[in-house]
Amino acid sequence: MSARNSENPAEEGLNGPVIIEELLRNMELGQFEMNYSVLLPCIFSLYLHPDDYARLSVVLDLIIEDSKRALRARVSQLNAKPSIWSLRRRRRPSKEYKIALRDWVIKFFPDAEGSVPLGQIEVHSDLNEDVKPDFRGTKTTLMDGDSSITSELTNGVGIETRRAAEKVYGEIRYDDDSGPQVYLVTQDFVRIGRGGDDLSVDLALYTNDEVSREQLVLRRDPATGRFWITDKSTNGTCIDGKRLKKGMEEPLPDRAQIGLSAVLTLDFEVRP
Amino acid sequence: MKTPAGWRCGVATDPGRQRPTNEDRAYADERAGIFLIVDGLGGHAAGEKAAETAVETVTERLSQDDGPVEDRVRDAIAAANNRIFDLASDNKEWHGMACVLTLAVAHDDKVTVGHVGDSRMYLIWNGSVRKVTSDHSPVGEKEDQGEITEQEAMLHPRRHEVFRNVGSMYREADDEQFIEIRSFPFRPAAALLLCSDGLSDVMTSSEINEVVERYDGDAERVALELVDAANEASGKDNISVVFVAGPDFLGTQSKTMEDARTRHAITRISRHSRLLLSHLPWLIVGILLGMLLWAAIARITIRPFPGRRGEGDSFRSVPIDAGVEERSVIRVAP
Numbered sequence: 001m002s003a004r005n006s007e008n009p010a011e012e013g014l015n016g017p018v019i020i021e022e023l024l025r026n027m028e029l030g031q032f033e034m035n036y037s038v039l040l041p042c043i044f045s046l047y048l049h050p051d052d053y054a055r056l057s058v059v060l061d062l063i064i065e066d067s068k069r070a071l072r073a074r075v076s077q078l079n080a081k082p083s084i085w086s087l088r089r090r091r092r093p094s095k096e097y098k099i100a101l102r103d104w105v106i107k108f109f110p111d112a113e114g115s116v117p118l119g120q121i122e123v124h125s126d127l128n129e130d131v132k133p134d135f136r137g138t139k140t141t142l143m144d145g146d147s148s149i150t151s152e153l154t155n156g157v158g159i160e161t162r163r164a165a166e167k168v169y170g171e172i173r174y175d176d177d178s179g180p181q182v183y184l185v186t187q188d189f190v191r192i193g194r195g196g197d198d199l200s201v202d203l204a205l206y207t208n209d210e211v212s213r214e215q216l217v218l219r220r221d222p223a224t225g226r227f228w229i230t231d232k233s234t235n236g237t238c239i240d241g242k243r244l245k246k247g248m249e250e251p252l253p254d255r256a257q258i259g260l261s262a263v264l265t266l267d268f269e270v271r272p
Numbered sequence: 273m274k275t276p277a278g279w280r281c282g283v284a285t286d287p288g289r290q291r292p293t294n295e296d297r298a299y300a301d302e303r304a305g306i307f308l309i310v311d312g313l314g315g316h317a318a319g320e321k322a323a324e325t326a327v328e329t330v331t332e333r334l335s336q337d338d339g340p341v342e343d344r345v346r347d348a349i350a351a352a353n354n355r356i357f358d359l360a361s362d363n364k365e366w367h368g369m370a371c372v373l374t375l376a377v378a379h380d381d382k383v384t385v386g387h388v389g390d391s392r393m394y395l396i397w398n399g400s401v402r403k404v405t406s407d408h409s410p411v412g413e414k415e416d417q418g419e420i421t422e423q424e425a426m427l428h429p430r431r432h433e434v435f436r437n438v439g440s441m442y443r444e445a446d447d448e449q450f451i452e453i454r455s456f457p458f459r460p461a462a463a464l465l466l467c468s469d470g471l472s473d474v475m476t477s478s479e480i481n482e483v484v485e486r487y488d489g490d491a492e493r494v495a496l497e498l499v500d501a502a503n504e505a506s507g508k509d510n511i512s513v514v515f516v517a518g519p520d521f522l523g524t525q526s527k528t529m530e531d532a533r534t535r536h537a538i539t540r541i542s543r544h545s546r547l548l549l550s551h552l553p554w555l556i557v558g559i560l561l562g563m564l565l566w567a568a569i570a571r572i573t574i575r576p577f578p579g580r581r582g583e584g585d586s587f588r589s590v591p592i593d594a595g596v597e598e599r600s601v602i603r604v605a606p
Contacts, residue, residue: 168418171418178395182418
């Protein structure tokens with residue numbers, strides 16, 4: 001998805017507030033609505049007239065810093081809970097506004113095509129990075145330390161790794177009815193349980209009814225990196241043998257054994 | 273086709289967009305509960321021969337043998353291995369041929385999986401997909417241990433190296449470093465997906481899940497859609513898929529599920545009670561205001577009847593017949 005829009009700023013020329021305002025406008029125009037959340041663009045390419053680019057080049061980093069702050073503030077504003085007095089809004093389920101990447105990516109470019117006049121700005125935005133890995137290589141068999149090529153080379157020279165892989169905050173090892181599994185935690189919220197047709201969880205355990213459809217929720221505090229746990233089950237959740245109080249968020253040690261309804265144990269560990 | 277056990281199965285195999293031949297083989301026998309994916313190695317004719325030999329031998333042995341399923345699976349794969357090895361040893365043109373394979377045998381309420389190499393089996397359950405076979409490759413081992421993420425594994429240059437195969441050397445069925453065996457319950461609401469690396473190398477498990485969760489009873493369509501998606505993504509390798517849906521499995525994004533959700537969403541009782549709850553304070557305020565207003569109006573407009581109070585006692589109302597004529601005498605009883 002790419003949203004493209006131009007702005008004719010004030011006569012005196014391009015300045016910080018104009019650029020930031022245009023970014024915010026572009027972000028709101030480019031939103032992509034889903035059932036439970038609204039995805040906002042998080043990758044912005046800003047094209048300036050070469051003269052503007054030269055003039056602003058020394059402060060571009062500061063503009064980017066301020067822009068990110070403004071974008072974050074706008075998202076918080078969009079996610080703000082409606083007042084309890086506004087009955088009209090309360091009835092409508094509010095969707096979470098979020099971005100696909102961990103942070104905004106903002107880049108400035110001098111316009112080489114001559115399509116952006118002096119004092120104007122053109123913003124291109126994307127919802128997510130286009131990561132379509134292009135593979136190459138041979139299929140080989142390693143037997144007794146020797147590798148032998150057993151299928152021909154496919155085309156494609158070199159691998160373009162445009163984005164470092166997702167950051168792993170922690171890992172959960174468990175052994176459910178499908179065998180031993182490792183779940184890598186790459187997000188700030190992890191809902192764990194049996195799941196169901198109309199209840200999607202992040203980690204759906206393949207096990208019996210003793211484990212609740214939504215057994216527990218892990219939350220990571222991005223500021224401290226610490227994890228918190230909330231029990232939501234019928235039959236109870238334990239941390240290192242100690243039973244949790246249902247519905248109460250409690251701190252989760254960096255390494256913990258989480259017992260689910262005395263049926264299954266999850267070995268949780270924070271990744272440094 | 274619905275099987276006696278209620279599984280629905282879809283099979284698809286495709287050479288992809290860059291390979292002249294298809295060295296993959298996909299096999300499903302719904303009645304017997306046998307599902308098999310084989311990816312031939314060795315190039316062109318040799319790879320195809322290895323894959324075909326594996327399918328023939330495995331299915332033949334499974335139909336002959338008796339005994340515990342795990343033993344039958346081991347024996348069948350070992351027999352295929354040794355048959356391929358013999359053929360490759362005896363024929364120069366097939367020298368070096370081998371294959372990787374994943375075999376699932378569904379029986380009673382269980383499934384037993386025998387696996388060698390980097391083809392895969394996924395289990396789909398309650399909206400999520402998980403890999404249940406290990407990849408017998410340096411990169412796959414790292415991924416299985418959680419040392420690298422799925423995306424990192426997909427981008428790894430040594431992705432295509434495998435250190436276990438079927439056919440390159442003589443093997444015993446119980447050789448520890450040969451066949452990986454796993455048995456687990458096959459729940460009616462679960463589904464299985466067996467595939468060659470032509471699918472799993474170009475689609476992440478969540479991308480695979482997106483297609484599978486659209487399943488609405490047509491397993492064949494899911495298999496074909498997965499092959500199409502892999503071709504769209506790259507199509508650089510042969511692609512094979514066997515999709516087996518349990519009798520109660522329904523994709524969370526299927527049309528049927530969406531319709532069911534819509535029906536669930538409009539329940540009059542809950543809607544009514546919610547409305548009543550949210551408006552209750554206003555309703556009470558309204559009633560109180562109404563009462564006050566009525567009291568005020570009543571105070572101003574409603575007054576007692578003027579005069580005659582106390583006089584009424586001297587009058588008595590008398591019923592008069594309709595038939596009384598003019599000037600006739602009306603007698604009033606004292």
